[in-house]
Amino acid sequence: MITVAQYVEKTSAVFDEAELFYGHGTDNGYDEAVYLVFASLNIPFDDPTAYTREISPRDRELLDSRVEERISKRTPVAYLVGQAWFGGLRFIADARALIPRSPLAEFISGGCAPFVTAPPARILDLCCGGGCIGLFAAHQFPEAKVDLADLSDDALALAQENVALHNAAARVTTLQSDLFEALDGCYDLILSNPPYVPLDEVLDLPTEYCHEPALGLVSEDDGLAIPLKILREAPGYLTEDGVLVMEVGYSHEQLSQRLIEVPLLWLEFANGGEGVFAITRDELLRYREQFK
Numbered sequence: 001m002i003t004v005a006q007y008v009e010k011t012s013a014v015f016d017e018a019e020l021f022y023g024h025g026t027d028n029g030y031d032e033a034v035y036l037v038f039a040s041l042n043i044p045f046d047d048p049t050a051y052t053r054e055i056s057p058r059d060r061e062l063l064d065s066r067v068e069e070r071i072s073k074r075t076p077v078a079y080l081v082g083q084a085w086f087g088g089l090r091f092i093a094d095a096r097a098l099i100p101r102s103p104l105a106e107f108i109s110g111g112c113a114p115f116v117t118a119p120p121a122r123i124l125d126l127c128c129g130g131g132c133i134g135l136f137a138a139h140q141f142p143e144a145k146v147d148l149a150d151l152s153d154d155a156l157a158l159a160q161e162n163v164a165l166h167n168a169a170a171r172v173t174t175l176q177s178d179l180f181e182a183l184d185g186c187y188d189l190i191l192s193n194p195p196y197v198p199l200d201e202v203l204d205l206p207t208e209y210c211h212e213p214a215l216g217l218v219s220e221d222d223g224l225a226i227p228l229k230i231l232r233e234a235p236g237y238l239t240e241d242g243v244l245v246m247e248v249g250y251s252h253e254q255l256s257q258r259l260i261e262v263p264l265l266w267l268e269f270a271n272g273g274e275g276v277f278a279i280t281r282d283e284l285l286r287y288r289e290q291f292k
């Protein structure tokens with residue numbers, strides 16, 4: 001028999017040896033092994049007795065097969081265990097949508113300060129994938145009504161499962177929409193983590209990314225086509241004091257260069273991450289010519 005601690009140590013070494021890519025929820029082999037073992041065996045991450053527990057032969061078989069798949073197919077752990085955490089909340093995760101990892105979690109857990117000064121009545125999570133951003137916002141702003149919008153039927157089906165998981169159907173709605181096309185009315189806050197990776201760069205990403213839907217990653221025009229379209233159209237869907245907060249990841253340099261005259265306010269994160277900016281409706285209107 002092997003204990004949880006021994007299995008985690010062993011797996012961490014095996015992961016490092018296999019030179020896996022970390023970046024879908026963890027950034028090192030040890031945390032990746034903890035994630036795989038604890039989530040597979042339904043052990044709470046904060047259970048202090050967990051490490052001395054012995055792993056049964058049946059559980060060992062399950063773990064061994066997942067470790068093997070993590071290495072041979074480079075499948076991200078979140079997809080192997082079917083769950084991911086965002087802002088401390090658990091979400092169902094599978095290949096229908098990207099794995100939650102946006103630094104927006106930190107921004108939302110801070111109450112979206114300093115941009116949100118009064119509780120928002122309506123929030124939009126545009127390009128919602130499995131819905132983690134909008135559902136976490138709904139959790140942080142219990143009075144708000146939240147729309148989760150995505151083009152992909154698959155992503156929306158997963159988002160709907162996450163709405164049910166969080167008992168949020170009374171306040172959170174899923175909508176199929178090509179960006180703003182099918183949306184109505186104005187939002188106090190629009191949060192968006194859209195696709196922003198240039199096609200040629202997607203092909204160079206580590207194999208782990210091939211398991212994620214390409215629709216969630218690729219954007220034309222050097223990655224900027226979708227972000228620029230959102231910047232163009234967002235003012236029509238924001239209330240007078242409304243704010244758009246958008247992630248563009250490592251495309252932020254391209255976007256800054258393209259929009260040199262626009263005062264995009266780039267957020268800083270204590271827990272890592274970059275490439276998220278905020279812009280008010282007023283500024284979107286003032287600089288609208290730049291987004292063409």
Ligand SMILES: C[S@@+](CC[C@H](N)C(=O)[O-])C[C@H]1O[C@@H](n2cnc3c(N)ncnc32)[C@H](O)[C@@H]1O
Pocket residue numbers: 097098099100101102126127128129130131132133149150151152155177178179193194195196215216217
């Ligand atoms: C980077 S993923 C983000 C998923 C989720 N918000 C997150 O942070 O994990 C981008 C999402 O945008 C969706 N998408 C791509 N093109 C779209 C479009 N034209 N209109 C709406 N959603 C789109 C994809 O289906 C994908 O779910």
